[in-house]
Amino acid sequence: MASSESYHHGELAAQKRAGVVREAAHVAALLGAEIPRVARTFLAAQPMVVVGAAGRDGAVWATMLTGEPGFLAVTGTSSITVAATPAAGDPLHDVLAGPARVGMIGIEPGTRRRVRMNGTSRPIPGGLRVDMDQVYANCPKYIQKRLPEYEPATPGIPRRGDRLTADEMDFVAAADTFFVATTDAEGNADASHRGGNPGFLRALSPAHLRWPDYPGNAMFNTFGNLEVNPRAGLLLPDWSTGALLHLTGTAAVDWDAAERAVDFTIERVIRIDGASPLRWTDPEFSRFNP
Structure with missing residues (x-):
């Protein structure tokens, strides 16, 4: 497909500003609603998937759903079922209780592979059904290699606020991975997915984060969405404890910085200890990390 048919006007504007119009048009051929055979095998082996969506108030959040391998199942040429739903207290619990437009990323840190999926989610008994609009693989850049183990966990009582605590600022400073949802x-x-060496994500204050933009697939999906809607949600997993730090707010791209960067203003924070039963090994950092 031509780039004008594959991308919305915000993505086209971001690609033009970044000087990658030709590259973006080339990779547009990757976009399609059908789930490739290799992606079907990949998804069936995964114990987690990250989901992003907007609530009725427009706030954008991201969360992580987990299960034994097989909890993600391809049920047609362009649909999957997810045998999991967000727990009570999760910011997407109510959103995914009804139809919702979602962005998803299945990621396997152990092999540095990932598949992005965008579509419409609907609740079914015991989980979700997602009908796809777009499915495509991403390159392995900036993924830290780590392997999972299971440890039964009960999600804790959510901590809610409008800014980070001192402990959470320290956690941000040590993070090597986070996920960003936009619409x-x-x-x-x-x-x-966003990854880098610890310190690439900086907490400039309890309500202001900043991270550099590293070269990616030239599609500029995130930046394109921010061109038309500044709302965004971040998910920071604690790989060793299973805690999830959910943030929602607004993001702005600093195109004029010596190193192109994103500034994120926090509006709400939800931290849930023990939200995930997955515990991961110490990372082997990506050789692509600046």
Whole structure:
């Protein structure tokens, strides 16, 4: 497909500003609603998936759903079922209780592979059904290699606030991975991975984060959405304890910085200890990390 048919006007504007129009048009051929055979095998082996969506108030959040391998199942050429739902207290619990436009990313840190999926989620008994609009693989850049183990966990009582605590600022400073969810002007969602060496994500204050933009696939899905809707949600997993730190707010791209960067203003924080039963090994950092 031509780039004008594959991307919305915000993505096209971001690609033009970044000078990657030709590259973006080339990779547009990767976009499609059908789930490739290799992606079906990949998804069936995964114990987690990250989901992003917007609530009725427009706030964008991201969360993580987990299960034994097989909890993600391809049920048609362009649909999957997810045998899990967000727990009570999760910011997407109510959103995914009804139809929702979602962005998803299935990621396997152990092999540095990932698949992005965007579509519409609907509740079914015991989980979700997601009908896809877009499915495509991403490159392995900036993924830290780590392997999972299971440890039964009961989600703790959510801590809610409008800014980070001192402990959470320290956690941000040590993070090597987070996920960012955005939507376009019509509410179509996207979920993306960000990785780097510890310190690449900085807490400049309890309500202000900043991270550099590293070269990626030239699609500029996240930046394109931010061109038309500044709302965004971040998910920071604690790989060793299973805690999840959910943030929602607004993001702005600093195109004029010597190193292109994103500034994120926090509006709400939800931290849930023990939210995930997965415990991961210490990372082997990506050779692509600046």
